[in-house]
Amino acid sequence: MQRRTLLGTAAAAAVLAGANLAVAQDGPLKVGFIFVGPIGDGGWTYEHNQARLAVEEEFGDKVETVYQESVPEGADAERAMTQMALSGAKLIFTTSFGYMDPTINVAAKFPDVKFEHATGFKRTDNVGTYSARFYEGRAIQGHIAGKLTKTNKIGYIGSYPIPEVIRGINSAYIHAKKANPDVEFNVVWAYTWFDPAKEADAATALIEQGNDVILQHTDSTAPQAAAEKAGNVYTFGQASDMAEFAPMPRVSSIIDNWAPYYIERVRAVMDGTWQSDDTWDGIGAGMVKIGEISSAVPEEVKAEALALKDKIASGEYHPFTGPLKKQDGSDWLAEGETADDGTLLGMNFYVEGLTGDIPN
């Protein structure tokens, strides 16, 4: 075993030595982006790419951006990052949860390169993490959904049963239930972030089961297309505005707005003030935006939704405020108590009232 460990260390050192020789450069700051989907997905990756373009706009010829799309989460991601670091990138954004271990591995070999990993929890001296409080947007979405449904059945297309997705389901459910006590949620797991065919199947199945509002945590517009075909089914844009489906079936959206954060981090690297940290911003800071609430939503519901948004933005209201119980009936939050970030980040339980099990 010792020999293996030794060789492993030697390998890292060899790459490192090569790297130090290779990455010396001057001129514009090179910023790399690793994308999990195609930049034309109309959702998650599309918005990250918009932020990349915003960085180019902001800094002009002081930056050069490079990207690689549809990078599988695993060994291939490590190569893509290494290749960017070797060709002189000084800051690399790795924009999916599954890039966590590859990011940490590559970062260890390139101590001079800064890494920003989206939605992860592992940090080192040159790896920072960032994410957005999407659950704040989900609260507003849940409220509108609860008011709009006529069948009292809301379908939810989950991607993977990870804390981020479970948080969204809980937040949407809590606020739908407040708006409409008879509401029931039907969650299906697609096990993909982006697969139009699977998402369309999931949406169609949910619609056939009588769900007349479809929420999604997947990135394509296939559910919108399925809802449009069925007629009288409401959907919300996910990650991106998906405005081409407004006013129906898309009645509002949660938009990821990474541009201000990316610009800030690029500037920090230029100024030499970059430090590894964890950023988790929401509606207040502008990282999560609510897309225009369309004319398909009654005026009073729209007003309530906007009021809820303002209360969340100002910090006056937290979407996870007690009294709340877990699905098994045990107490979670007492009257007036709000959830702490640690619990939210590792959330692996449904709140009371949700049916079905988290595949876990």
Add this chain to the structure above:
Amino acid sequence: MIRLEKRPEPSRGWTALTPVLAVVLTMIAGGALFALLGKDPFVAMKTIFWDPILGEYAFYYRGQLLVKAAPLVLIAVGLSLGFRAGVWNIGAEGQYIVGALCGGAVGLAFYPAEGWYIFPLMVVAGALGGWLWAMIPGILKTRFNTNEILVSLLLVYVAEQLLAASALRWLKNPEGQGFPGSRNLAQYPAASNPELIAGTGMHWGVVAAMIAVIFAYVLLNRHMTGFHIRLAGQAPRAARFSGVSPSRLVLFCFSVSGALAGLAGLFELTGPAGQISIDFNVGYGFTAIIVAFLGRLHPVGILLAGLLMALTYIGGEAAQSTLGLPAAAIQAFQGMLLFFLLAVDVLINFRVRFGRAMA
């Protein structure tokens, strides 16, 4: 007037030449595609085919070529035996997954113990896992005469569900804060498969792929089983008369290809990939089918084809980030390679004649 005239027997010269011709045609058509996208086709070709081998960062890419080619070659060598005999195992992707799961489970069961025996046990478990998964279509074929193409292919999707369940439940990292994915085996020394010589990309999977190539070459050229395989593919009736048992041949081909695919999965898991995650499989099992045919079902040909395929992957990725080519254009480029290979194959069995038919 252009006519195709059947050759009396397949041309040996063209058998060797058509892969080269296909690559050249792919470069021309791909270059035209890249030019239409507004990129310099010569720079693109240089980035894809030249830079990874002899460019500035080749010291890194050469090793990566081996890392990428190893699972392709290992799986393709196994598949080629069956393809020669007319036994169609299309489900190597599933055998790759199950091999990784079985081997990985053994390693995780020992965590955090240290011991020289852990990794070899995992290798055995990986091969057994792949073998087991391949035995399902194999036995169904020999017992109930089911179609092995369908059964092996559909079992890939079953294996993907097993993988998801493993990442989310059975083999989930207890210290992973509820996120899916197993412990990282590459960071567990007793179960890891690191580079054997620093910076070369050479890991046990690469060694295994090379051994498999030699083993398959000897088997096909020097061994009775190899003769039976070739005979069964070329003249099934003659094979039966000379005492070849079709059932045993089917089981043999599925055993070898399944075990090798399982090994490929295990080596990938413990080395480059590190952990069992929902997206662990990236299509090596399917790409290996292309590699097997690109290499003419010949062990040495497969070795070269695997390296070429790896080159288009690695060079293609580099072209994406350095030239800003879309991922879809690179995939289309790889698709062209197979398309042209199949298209020019016609030259092996047919002669192109210009002008009118004489008779």
